[in-house]
Amino acid sequence: MTINARSKSHSPPAVEFKSSTFSVPVLSLTNNDLVIIEKLLDEKIKLAPEFFKHSPIVVDLSDVNKKELFINFGDLVACIRKSGLFVIGVRGGNEQQNLEAITLGIPVNTSQSNPETKIDYTKSSTRTPLQVDDELTFHDSNNVIITKPIRSGQRIYSHGDLIVLAQVGAGAEILAEGNIHVYGSLRGRALAGVQGNTEARIFCLNLQAELISIAGNYKISDDIQGAIANAPIQIYLQKNTLVIKSLV
Amino acid sequence: MARIIVVTSGKGGVGKTTTSAAISMGLAKKGHKTVVIDFDVGLRNLDLIMGCERRVVYDIINVINGEATLHQALIKDKNCNLLSILPASQTRNKDALTQEGIGKILEELAKEFKYIVCDSPAGIEKGAHLAMYFADDAFIVTNPEVSSVRDSDRILGLLASKSRRAEQNAEPIKEYLLLSRYSQERVRSKEMLSLDDVQEILSLDLLGVIPESKSVLLASNSGIPVILDEKSDAGQAYADIVARYLGEKKPHRFIDDKKGFFRKLFGGK
Ligand SMILES: Nc1ncnc2c1ncn2[C@@H]1O[C@H](COP(=O)(O)OP(=O)(O)OP(=O)(O)O)[C@@H](O)[C@H]1O
Ligand SMILES: [Mg+2]
Numbered sequence: 001m002t003i004n005a006r007s008k009s010h011s012p013p014a015v016e017f018k019s020s021t022f023s024v025p026v027l028s029l030t031n032n033d034l035v036i037i038e039k040l041l042d043e044k045i046k047l048a049p050e051f052f053k054h055s056p057i058v059v060d061l062s063d064v065n066k067k068e069l070f071i072n073f074g075d076l077v078a079c080i081r082k083s084g085l086f087v088i089g090v091r092g093g094n095e096q097q098n099l100e101a102i103t104l105g106i107p108v109n110t111s112q113s114n115p116e117t118k119i120d121y122t123k124s125s126t127r128t129p130l131q132v133d134d135e136l137t138f139h140d141s142n143n144v145i146i147t148k149p150i151r152s153g154q155r156i157y158s159h160g161d162l163i164v165l166a167q168v169g170a171g172a173e174i175l176a177e178g179n180i181h182v183y184g185s186l187r188g189r190a191l192a193g194v195q196g197n198t199e200a201r202i203f204c205l206n207l208q209a210e211l212i213s214i215a216g217n218y219k220i221s222d223d224i225q226g227a228i229a230n231a232p233i234q235i236y237l238q239k240n241t242l243v244i245k246s247l248v
Numbered sequence: 249m250a251r252i253i254v255v256t257s258g259k260g261g262v263g264k265t266t267t268s269a270a271i272s273m274g275l276a277k278k279g280h281k282t283v284v285i286d287f288d289v290g291l292r293n294l295d296l297i298m299g300c301e302r303r304v305v306y307d308i309i310n311v312i313n314g315e316a317t318l319h320q321a322l323i324k325d326k327n328c329n330l331l332s333i334l335p336a337s338q339t340r341n342k343d344a345l346t347q348e349g350i351g352k353i354l355e356e357l358a359k360e361f362k363y364i365v366c367d368s369p370a371g372i373e374k375g376a377h378l379a380m381y382f383a384d385d386a387f388i389v390t391n392p393e394v395s396s397v398r399d400s401d402r403i404l405g406l407l408a409s410k411s412r413r414a415e416q417n418a419e420p421i422k423e424y425l426l427l428s429r430y431s432q433e434r435v436r437s438k439e440m441l442s443l444d445d446v447q448e449i450l451s452l453d454l455l456g457v458i459p460e461s462k463s464v465l466l467a468s469n470s471g472i473p474v475i476l477d478e479k480s481d482a483g484q485a486y487a488d489i490v491a492r493y494l495g496e497k498k499p500h501r502f503i504d505d506k507k508g509f510f511r512k513l514f515g516g517k
Contacts, residue, residue: 148408150405152401152405153401166451167449167451169401172405185448
């Protein structure tokens with residue numbers, strides 16, 4: 001619709017907020033026994049000491065909370081720190097744990113936590129039997145890869161990036177918390193950064209979309225008409241305006 | 249192993265029943281024991297196109313309700329004894345179709361027939377869903393117009409998610425495009441989408457193009473599947489489609505007419 005008018009920048013401000021995406025390992029706990037956790041962590045770290053040295057980590061408590069296993073967040077953080085890792089976030093925590101996290105200066109990812117999870121403190125001494133390897137899992141990716149055409153009426157959601165190695169049909173809808181890549185024609189609706197990531201981008205080989213959106217800023221088909229067709233393009237957000245640019 | 253083919257489209261009136269009649273006859277003529285099932289309860293007309301409407305006694309709903317055996321309901325085709333027809337009910341409500349009932353019928357038919365062709369009703373409701381649910385192969389009948397192509401895309405999405413193969417995580421249904429009622433003239437005058445346009449939107453394997461043809465109406469009026477009219481263009485198009493489906497290599501026809509050929513030759517547009 002509008003060609004982005006780039007205003008000449010004057011002196012840069014002292015601080016600038018920029019949103020950026022990092023890939024951070026997530027430590028999913030399935031057991032609340034700190035002794036076991038510490039032992040397993042040490043074992044894992046021995047496998048790749050350089051990689052884990054001072055590594056930031058996000059703790060995922062959804063599983064222990066689902067199993068209603070009581071865990072003291074402060075003790076857990078102390079235990080993890082002993083192994084040289086830095087806890088930089090928590091998700092899936094209950095109210096109590098989130099409060100403890102904030103007190104310790106650790107950000108809480110609320111989009112992932114489950115407020116319905118009620119903790120039964122009477123079960124605090126429950127221990128699940130030890131299953132080596134299943135106790136701790138590291139994952140660092142929520143990306144979704146789709147290899148077949150996405151058809152009209154289908155809806156795909158990715159908690160990370162969404163990569164489509166085919167076309168997206170008219171009447172289909174794809175959503176991602178991160179970036180969207182479509183290695184084909186994009187005819188349906190594509191919404192990137194749906195949880196508010198303004199740095200998310202959309203890439204596609206041929207833009208014929210019904211709607212494109214980044215972090216809630218959208219354009220509909222009528223506004224896209226006349227944008228570069230039949231060429232690889234990227235779409236990103238600049239000062240709350242969607243910019244459609246050729247990639248070549 | 250029996251193969252279950254669903255002939256489907258989403259949009260109505262695009263040529264599903266015409267296609268079901270033609271390809272089931274074509275498969276039988278090639279020596280394969282074939283049965284064609286009408287899933288269009290309440291609007292049955294496969295029996296008309298097959299010319300067996302006066303021999304319908306029982307229908308698929310009678311079989312599901314246990315009021316008739318499968319063999320009582322099956323009608324042998326008058327032109328080819330390897331072909332049978334299982335008619336739909338004209339009078340019943342389509343709620344009488346059940347997944348369990350259809351599953352049992354297909355299982356029984358699979359013991360006896362090589363190909364089971366399911367003529368789907370239009371839409372994406374229960375009848376269409378049940379027609380596609382058990383399929384191994386899907387013939388997507390599409391007309392060269394935007395709404396038909398869009399509906400086909402929708403059906404393809406359902407095939408990929410709401411079929412037995414999808415639910416059991418088995419190998420997906422094999423999908424084929426049949427572009428029907430194709431008129432080169434109307435493509436040229438831009439009234440219709442071209443084959444390339446449709447292929448671009450759907451990205452599907454093309455099984456064949458069926459030209460818009462008077463022979464289709466003549467055939468259905470006389471109750472003889474158009475594939476038996478060997479001189480007609482539509483009949484030949486369906487014969488090619490059956491041959492290709494069975495693995496023969498046949499060049500595609502009815503896409504460019506002679507005029508198109510000359511235009512290409514002289515570089516005109
Ligand atoms: N290739 C063709 N050329 C000309 N007319 C055709 C062709 N194919 C189908 N028709 C006509 O289009 C009409 C609809 O065909 P048909 O009944 O096969 O469609 P259908 O998809 O089964 O419809 P429904 O959705 O109602 O079941 C009929 O009148 C038929 O004669
Ligand atoms: Mg029909």
